[in-house]
Amino acid sequence: MRDAGAGSLLRRGRVAAELAWRAQPAAVLGSLAVVLLMGAAPVATAWLTKLVLDNLASGGGGGILLLAAALGVAGLALVVLPHVAEYLNGQLHRGLQRLIYDRLFRAVNADPGLSRFENPSFHDELRLAHEAGQNAPQQIAGSSLAIFQGVLTLLGFMVTLTVLSPVMVVVVIAAALPSARVQLALSRRRARTMWGISSNTRRQLFYGALLTSPDAAKEVRLFGLGDFLRARMLKELGTVNEAERDLDRRTLRSQGLMSLLGAAVAAGGLFWAVLAAASGSLSVGDVSVFVAAVAGVQTALTSIVSQWAGAHNALLMFGHYVGVVQAGPGLPVAAEPAAMPPLREGIELRDVWFRYDDEHPWVLRGVNLFIPYGKAVALVGLNGAGKSTLVKLLCRLYDPVRGAVLWDGVDLREVHPDDLRARLGVVFQDYMAYDLTAAENIMLGDLAAGADPEAIRAAARRAGIHDALDTLPKGYDTLLSRIFFGEGDERQAGVTLSGGQWQRLALARALMRHRRDLLILDEPSSGLDAEAEHAVHLGLRRHRAGRTSVLISHRLGALRDADLIVVLSEGKIRERGSHGELMALGGEYARLFGLQASGYEPSGAAGPGAGESLRTTTPSTRSAGR
Numbered sequence: 022m023r024d025a026g027a028g029s030l031l032r033r034g035r036v037a038a039e040l041a042w043r044a045q046p047a048a049v050l051g052s053l054a055v056v057l058l059m060g061a062a063p064v065a066t067a068w069l070t071k072l073v074l075d076n077l078a079s080g081g082g083g084g085i086l087l088l089a090a091a092l093g094v095a096g097l098a099l100v101v102l103p104h105v106a107e108y109l110n111g112q113l114h115r116g117l118q119r120l121i122y123d124r125l126f127r128a129v130n131a132d133p134g135l136s137r138f139e140n141p142s143f144h145d146e147l148r149l150a151h152e153a154g155q156n157a158p159q160q161i162a163g164s165s166l167a168i169f170q171g172v173l174t175l176l177g178f179m180v181t182l183t184v185l186s187p188v189m190v191v192v193v194i195a196a197a198l199p200s201a202r203v204q205l206a207l208s209r210r211r212a213r214t215m216w217g218i219s220s221n222t223r224r225q226l227f228y229g230a231l232l233t234s235p236d237a238a239k240e241v242r243l244f245g246l247g248d249f250l251r252a253r254m255l256k257e258l259g260t261v262n263e264a265e266r267d268l269d270r271r272t273l274r275s276q277g278l279m280s281l282l283g284a285a286v287a288a289g290g291l292f293w294a295v296l297a298a299a300s301g302s303l304s305v306g307d308v309s310v311f312v313a314a315v316a317g318v319q320t321a322l323t324s325i326v327s328q329w330a331g332a333h334n335a336l337l338m339f340g341h342y343v344g345v346v347q348a349g350p351g352l353p354v355a356a357e358p359a360a361m362p363p364l365r366e367g368i369e370l371r372d373v374w375f376r377y378d379d380e381h382p383w384v385l386r387g388v389n390l391f392i393p394y395g396k397a398v399a400l401v402g403l404n405g406a407g408k409s410t411l412v413k414l415l416c417r418l419y420d421p422v423r424g425a426v427l428w429d430g431v432d433l434r435e436v437h438p439d440d441l442r443a444r445l446g447v448v449f450q451d452y453m454a455y456d457l458t459a460a461e462n463i464m465l466g467d468l469a470a471g472a473d474p475e476a477i478r479a480a481a482r483r484a485g486i487h488d489a490l491d492t493l494p495k496g497y498d499t500l501l502s503r504i505f506f507g508e509g510d511e512r513q514a515g516v517t518l519s520g521g522q523w524q525r526l527a528l529a530r531a532l533m534r535h536r537r538d539l540l541i542l543d544e545p546s547s548g549l550d551a552e553a554e555h556a557v558h559l560g561l562r563r564h565r566a567g568r569t570s571v572l573i574s575h576r577l578g579a580l581r582d583a584d585l586i587v588v589l590s591e592g593k594i595r596e597r598g599s600h601g602e603l604m605a606l607g608g609e610y611a612r613l614f615g616l617q618a619s620g621y622e623p624s625g626a627a628g629p630g631a632g633e634s635l636r637t638t639t640p641s642t643r644s645a646g647r
């Protein structure tokens with residue numbers, strides 16, 4: 022939970038006010054005017070009522086009609102103004118939402134690294150930031166206006182009460198003070214509770230999402246997970262509900278007590294006023310204005326206190342939003358990034374050590390590797406050897422804990438991540454399948470060139486998916502989704518692709534960047550049939566001739582033509598060389614290659630050229646493939 026001293030609350034208040042003003046200045050000004058009128062109207066009504074009553078008691082003078090008309094106008098204002106306030110509030114809400122989300126997602130997106138996204142605290146904070154972003158600034162603005170309105174009403178009635186009974190002013194205010202303290206304590210507790218149950222709420226949403234996700238639907242049904250997931254979801258919801266019920270009980274107890282106190286003061290005041298009127302020291306009009314004033318002061322004070330507590334709670338919650346928006350990137354970006362010219366010599370990993378967290382074991386242990394310009398380097402190793410991790414360091418999604426990754430001798434930490442990534446084309450093992458059209462799925466690989474349909478088709482051809490896309494109901498404009506309708510009037514459901522087709526689509530996306538300096542293919546063809554894989558690799562070889570590539574595959578046959586093959590094991594490079602050299606060495610690579618080849622040989626012997634399209638002994642999983 023963030024610190025919430027007065028200074029920090031004030032700073033958050035300033036941020037919220039600035040946001041409201043930027044989002045909807047007209048609505049803010051309009052709301053101020055309405056608040057002024059609404060603040061003055063009850064006092065005016067009370068005084069006008071007194072004047073009318075006194076006028077009637079004294080036989081009714083000439084001004085009575087004018088007073089009655091003024092009373093009517095004040096009553097009208099009291100009825101109409103809340104609706105105007107509601108409309109302005111809606112306007113402010115819509116304007117604020119747009120601005121708030123724009124800033125929130127801009128800030129989240131500005132982090133070029135991955136580590137924050139793998140931190141549960143960040144997700145708790147993000148969820149609360151999201152929630153606070155939806156309500157807090159508006160609540161802060163709304164409560165501030167309501168406090169202003171309450172103060173206006175309060176001042177008006179205090180003057181009134183002071184004229185009639187100064188003692189009563191003191192009693193009413195004294196009765197309101199404990200209520201203020203209680204409300205503030207409650208708002209602190211509410212903010213603490215929300216932080217405490219944030220993980221439960223996220224887990225509850227997670228289980229709920231699994232129960233409805235089309236990706237999970239197969240396993241949920243086949244393994245019969247529905248009841249299990251529902252029970253877990255309800256358990257989390259139960260924890261959340263219990264915490265909220267405790268809070269509500271506390272609120273009920275405290276507010277009930279405070280209301281009793283207020284009612285006792287009002288009753289005492291009324292008793293005194295009636296006695297005073299009976300003894301002739303107050304007029305009937307005085308009694309009416311006194312009763313209105315006691316009720317008005319109490320209502321205004323209660324409103325000020327509860328609005329203050331609401332604003333206080335919103336400010337505490339808003340701290341999460343401000344925290345995320347102002348956090349700065351998790352992965353540091355150089356203040357004056359070095360230039361990033363095209364690759365000329367090569368990329369070097371120099372004594373690279375890496376682990377995902379201080380508590381986690383080392384994943385890479387002193388890796389030294391040079392990827393020469395214009396060459397294809399293949400990474401080979403069993404599951405968990407560290408291949409994808411090495412690739413993520415090449416993309417600077419993380420920084421090495423020790424050592425460095427150098428691009429033509431320049432440390433990647435010194436260049437801007439955007440400049441680096443503009444020079445890369447990458448397919449990750451866990452590629453994304455977007456619920457967008459086929460063309461859009463490919464276009465995302467190069468937004469600048471993506472509007473060009475020919476570039477999209479060329480990438481699809483290179484990935485061997487063109488024919489399949491061309492024959493879809495709407496060709497490349499077909500929506501690839503089972504959860505959305507296509508745009509337009511027909512509400513036509515989208516279609517979806519096979520796992521291998523999705524993978525080719527992801528490959529096409531990366532191949533939108535096939536002229537980039539470094540192409541990284543982390544298992545680009547594991548889901549393809551043998552013939553397709555062969556065709557894809559042949560195509561890549563042709564297109565990438567003379568360009569720098571890093572390839573990862575468990576099908577060693579697909580890698581045999583690489584200029585350099587590197588065998589990773591337990592985070593260290595164990596072997597390196599060409600296919601021929603490694604086979605001659607007779608080490609781990611030769612063993613794995615032979616093992617794969619033997620699976621296809623009736624005699625179990627691995628002949629030359631074997632393993633061309635063999636299944637791996639260590640199959641990988643697809644998280645995004647469908």
Ligand SMILES: Nc1ncnc2c1ncn2[C@@H]1O[C@H](COP(=O)(O)OP(=O)(O)OP(=O)(O)O)[C@@H](O)[C@H]1O
Pocket residue numbers: 139377381384402403404405406407408409410411450641
């Ligand atoms: N984001 C992460 N946070 C923590 N640990 C991770 C993370 N990603 C990978 N690891 C761990 O790092 C190790 C290496 O994983 P990596 O994905 O680099 O292996 P790999 O060689 O690509 O394996 P595979 O052949 O299965 O794809 C594994 O032990 C894995 O559990």
